[in-house]
Amino acid sequence: MAASDSEIRAAEEELRRGFQTLEVVQKEPKIPVYHIYLNRAPQRNALTVSFFSELPQALSLLAILPSARVVVLAARGSHFCSGIDLESLRSLSSSTSADPATAADVLRRRILSLQAAISAIERFRKPVVAAIQGACIGGGVDLAAACDIRCCSDDAFFIVKEVDLALAADLGSLQRLPHIVGYGNAVDLALTCRRVSASEAKAMGLVTRVFPSISALDQGVDQLAEGLAAKSAVAVMGTKAVLLKSRDQKVEEGLEYIATWNSAMLMSPDLEEAVAAQLQKRKPNFSKL
Known part of the structure; x- marks a missing residue:
């Protein structure tokens, strides 16, 4: 929140x-x-x-x-x-x-x-x-x-x-x-x-x-x-969290964790904005947390 x-x-x-x-x-x-x-x-x-x-x-x-x-x-x-x-x-x-x-x-x-x-x-x-x-x-x-x-x-x-x-x-x-x-x-x-x-x-x-x-x-x-x-805050923070979690887990546990994480975070509008910016060859305008 x-x-x-x-x-x-x-x-x-x-x-x-x-x-x-x-x-x-x-x-x-x-x-x-x-x-x-x-x-x-x-x-x-x-x-x-x-x-x-x-x-x-x-x-x-x-x-x-x-x-x-x-x-x-x-x-x-x-x-x-x-x-x-x-x-x-x-x-x-x-x-x-x-x-x-x-x-x-x-x-x-x-x-x-x-x-x-x-x-x-x-x-x-x-x-x-x-x-x-x-x-x-x-x-x-x-x-x-x-x-x-x-x-x-x-x-x-x-x-x-x-x-x-x-x-x-x-x-x-x-x-x-x-x-x-x-x-x-x-x-x-x-x-x-x-x-x-x-x-x-x-x-x-x-x-x-x-x-x-x-x-x-x-x-x-x-x-x-x-x-x-300048990158998506959602993506950057998610990557940090998953890397740290996976560091101390077996590969399969880490894969399950990232699946759970992304099942929630891929709903972020940042994903849609990133794709649109790539297609339109412009800088993305990511949401603020």
């Missing part, structure tokens, strides 16, 4: 009030693309406790806006993300309870909450494109892996860092990377904690596009996002 005018205005107002760790920007009012920038450049965009509440909040607000058909997840400064802030990591792992079972339960609930914040990118119905420059380490890889399309500049590098911190990565890299880069590459990255260049990341499928500079990355990702935003 479409959001009401009052809900849209409330979401826009809340976005204008801003965040501590993020900056949310619509560069061009007529282009339905929003950018979420990690906004702690002096700290190389290390992820604090506040970030894990602000990211899902920002996404939930953008989900309401018809003017947000695509989201770009990017970062201010020279680096995308240096991982979880170490002070935040220490506070998350600490407990005031002397009971080991209680302390373990508290930590488990904290981890599940952090996982949910990253998974909010996948749950967001609209496509999310990652624009990565410089360091993408630890939690930064978790963020990137949850995005639908990943692009980077040629100075970018990637490290799954957790084993070197005496941890097993627990925010999604170990679950998502095997689907993205293959099981063997995922094991290599997770166990060795080695630095992977942009060119190697492209070769293994971690990113799909590499740009020669940060400015070229910004321009290229903007063009990519605008192209996605």
